[in-house]
Amino acid sequence: MIGISYNLTSYFMHKLFIHNPESHELSADRIWHLGKVFLFWKFIMHPKSTHKGKLILFIALLFVISPRSTPIHSQSFYDHTIYLPMVFKSNSNPIHQGIATYYDANGEGACSFDASPDDLMVAAMNADEYNNASYCGAYVHVIGSKGEVIVRIVDLCPECKAGHLDLSQEAFAQIDDLPLGRVNITWQVISPQLAGPIAYHFMDASNQWWTAVQIRNHRNPIAKLEYLRGSEWIEVPRTSWNYFVQTNPGMGTGPFTFRVTDWYGHVLTDSGISHTPGGSVNGAKQFPVGP
Numbered sequence: 001m002i003g004i005s006y007n008l009t010s011y012f013m014h015k016l017f018i019h020n021p022e023s024h025e026l027s028a029d030r031i032w033h034l035g036k037v038f039l040f041w042k043f044i045m046h047p048k049s050t051h052k053g054k055l056i057l058f059i060a061l062l063f064v065i066s067p068r069s070t071p072i073h074s075q076s077f078y079d080h081t082i083y084l085p086m087v088f089k090s091n092s093n094p095i096h097q098g099i100a101t102y103y104d105a106n107g108e109g110a111c112s113f114d115a116s117p118d119d120l121m122v123a124a125m126n127a128d129e130y131n132n133a134s135y136c137g138a139y140v141h142v143i144g145s146k147g148e149v150i151v152r153i154v155d156l157c158p159e160c161k162a163g164h165l166d167l168s169q170e171a172f173a174q175i176d177d178l179p180l181g182r183v184n185i186t187w188q189v190i191s192p193q194l195a196g197p198i199a200y201h202f203m204d205a206s207n208q209w210w211t212a213v214q215i216r217n218h219r220n221p222i223a224k225l226e227y228l229r230g231s232e233w234i235e236v237p238r239t240s241w242n243y244f245v246q247t248n249p250g251m252g253t254g255p256f257t258f259r260v261t262d263w264y265g266h267v268l269t270d271s272g273i274s275h276t277p278g279g280s281v282n283g284a285k286q287f288p289v290g291p
Contacts, residue, residue: 098163105168109155111136126160144175220262228257
């Protein structure tokens with residue numbers, strides 16, 4: 001009798017999992033059939049060992065998950081669908097582990113900021129995390145074995161990998177000995193105290209058909225810039241050289257109403273910004289402190 005039970009059970013399992021080409025998917029239908037196999041094995045082949053109360057409970061559960069109910073799906077072995085996790089805003093910016101080197105910096109670079117000879121606490125972001133200029137103008141707190149420093153991101157280090165910051169010599173000297181040249185660090189984006197509001201800087205070549213605007217003096221990293229056209233907000237594409245450029249059509253002759261959003265969702269809106277090629281126009285406010 002035991003041999004017959006084993007052979008029949010094996011037959012049903014073979015039909016459910018080996019013969020079935022979709023055997024990698026767990027559904028309510030399959031659970032239903034598995035339940036029937038179990039009932040057959042337990043109730044018919046071993047009736048004396050069957051506990052009546054447990055059997056009734058098991059049958060009730062089978063009706064709950066019967067194929068007439070909503071199917072239960074697991075991810076198929078061959079299913080290439082990617083499910084993205086929910087992302088929640090953190091209470092603080094992440095702390096990065098990396099390395100620091102140094103270069104002969106003057107404040108200029110890939111972010112298209114002006115030289116800042118009076119403030120050389122600047123750095124270049126690695127190519128893996130530069131992310132189309134998203135770090136440009138961000139302030140970063142760097143900690144080395146002999147000290148710490150706050151630097152502003154003004155440039156790109158093309159050969160640097162994730163976690164790597166290329167500091168000015170002046171900044172590197174604040175965290176370790178220059179002769180070392182390459183040291184371990186931790187770093188984190190911060191929101192420092194800044195004097196004055198954000199500023200809108202227009203590129204020299206900016207015009208009504210090709211309008212190029214850069215955000216300056218911002219406490220927090222910039223996520224996006226929009227301008228108001230009629231009653232519609234238009235998001236302006238960002239370039240890798242850290243200007244937001246609107247073309248086909250351009251923004252027109254101005255004055256403009258701008259809306260700027262930082263990494264943390266804070267929004268500043270300024271109206272009456274005149275088109276000033278080669279010049280800067282102050283906004284009304286500064287971003288609040290980030291996390």
